[in-house]
Amino acid sequence: MGRAPCCSKVGLHRGPWTVKEDKLLIQHIKAHGEGHWKSMPKRAGLLRCGKSCRLRWMNYLRPDIKRGNVTPDEEDLIVRLHALLGNRWSLIAGRLPGRTDNEIKNYWNSHLSKRVNDNNHQRNRNNRGVKGPKKRNIVRADMVRSFTNKQKQEMTNEKGETKLTKIKVHQPKPTRVSAVARNHICNSLPWGPCVNTSNNNILEEQLPQQLPPYPSSGLTARSSASDIEGVLVLDEDLINVSGECHCYDHHQETTSSREILIPTREENNSMLQKIFEDFEELLGAKDSVQMETFVNSLLI
DNA sequence: AATGTTCGCAACCGCAGACGC
DNA sequence: CGCGTCTGCGGTTGCGAACAT
Incomplete structure (x- = not known):
């Protein structure tokens, strides 16, 4: 999955977690607590990198994680907080108990971003009192991924430059508080x-x-x-x-x-x-x- | 029914701030 | 103060399920 692993991670398991691995991780954290992710896999008997363990715990195994669909209220809050905070998923997640930043990010990318964009287009259209914005070649990144080589070729000009406009949200970088x-x-x-x-x-x-x-x-x-x-x-x-x-x-x-x-x-x-x-x-x-x-x- | 396309999500990556020595 | 390591974050990717043709 993704890019090639760095050499230090050769030999470690990657990809989806098994039930056994989950169990080992939960048992270890229950016994010793969170933290020390770097050394945790070895101590827990896992062939995973520490980063992977942390991610699995934070996004999936933590007991306080809320499962199930995002409620309309939560959705509304996500939209409003995103308007206020931008792509600061951890900050947004912090206002939604039981939801993880990864979950909110995924939910935004798959459900909300398009809808919000559409609403904005609609608002612009109403404000301008004309037929609406000129249709642009906006294509989701994951849609581009699934194009055939021929399709990709057709979408580039003679100079090899893409004709597609990738959706990108520009926000100031987050500032952390220690x-x-x-x-x-x-x-x-x-x-x-x-x-x-x-x-x-x-x-x-x-x-x-x-x-x-x-x-x-x-x-x-x-x-x-x-x-x-x-x-x-x-x-x-x-x-x-x-x-x-x-x-x-x-x-x-x-x-x-x-x-x-x-x-x-x-x-x-x-x-x-x-x-x-x-x-x-x-x-x-x-x-x-x-x-x-x-x-x-x-x-x- | 077979094949292609789209979608949702878990998991990966690089980067940068925090922290300890 | 500098350097190395750890941790957390946001962006990106691959896989599999669902849907369309």
């Missing part, structure tokens, strides 16, 4: 006593003294780098400063040397409110979404 950062965010939210004490010149200059009040609670709080970082998982375009973040957590100072994400002053004032409004609109929230719930939902 476990350390997540802990800091979780411990410091909502808007807790997490205070920046480093790079003061920059931070004091750029951080607002107060963020807009939560719409629901009316709370206000001093901002911190960690707070902002949690929110900015959504939009790396606002990243513009590196530095160090000190968090006072349970009366213990912890220091995290990592990139700190600081928006400009103007952005800062309206950023959270704007994202929140987008979120509310995209989710079509009939019941008003609580700001705190929203902020927490952004944390991985």
Whole structure:
């Protein structure tokens, strides 16, 4: 399946997992827990690479995985979250308990992308008040794969360039939040006593003294780098400063040397409110979404 | 019934960030 | 601080089932 295996994987099993292999993997993880994927296959008596074991566990064997068809509600949420987050499947999966990123990605590619594209075409058509978009040669990648050589030949011009337009979604690359950062965010939210004490010149200059009040609670709080970082998982375009973040957590100072994400002053004032409004609109929230719930939902 | 085509999904890959030494 | 390893992510591929001709 796929490309040739690297030499280090020669001799290892590939392809679909057998019942026996599944059983071995489940038994081992039940006894020793997750992690240490590299050495796990050997310890579990499996002739698989660690990556394969992790994938099998995460996408198929984990006990909390929800089986069965995607419900209309889940589907609706996937569409809305995709509009908000793009192809950040792990983030989307994080909002859908029991669903894996791979499952959502597959579901999107096979069920939703075409439908959403069609809807967009329809919307454009209505907006323009004309007959509709000019038909383009859009062909799914897997459809191209099944073409005969003759068909492929017919679809290329005299220069050998393809006449097909492959569907591609361009999204900014995802920004990860490390476990350390997540802990800091979780411990410091909502808007807790997490205070920046480093790079003061920059931070004091750029951080607002107060963020807009939560719409629901009316709370206000001093901002911190960690707070902002949690929110900015959504939009790396606002990243513009590196530095160090000190968090006072349970009366213990912890220091995290990592990139700190600081928006400009103007952005800062309206950023959270704007994202929140987008979120509310995209989710079509009939019941008003609580700001705190929203902020927490952004944390991985 | 045989053959070709399309679709859905599990599994693979490379890449890059996190982490430990 | 640099380097090697581990881990997680998103894109891609191959296989088999379902469907069409």
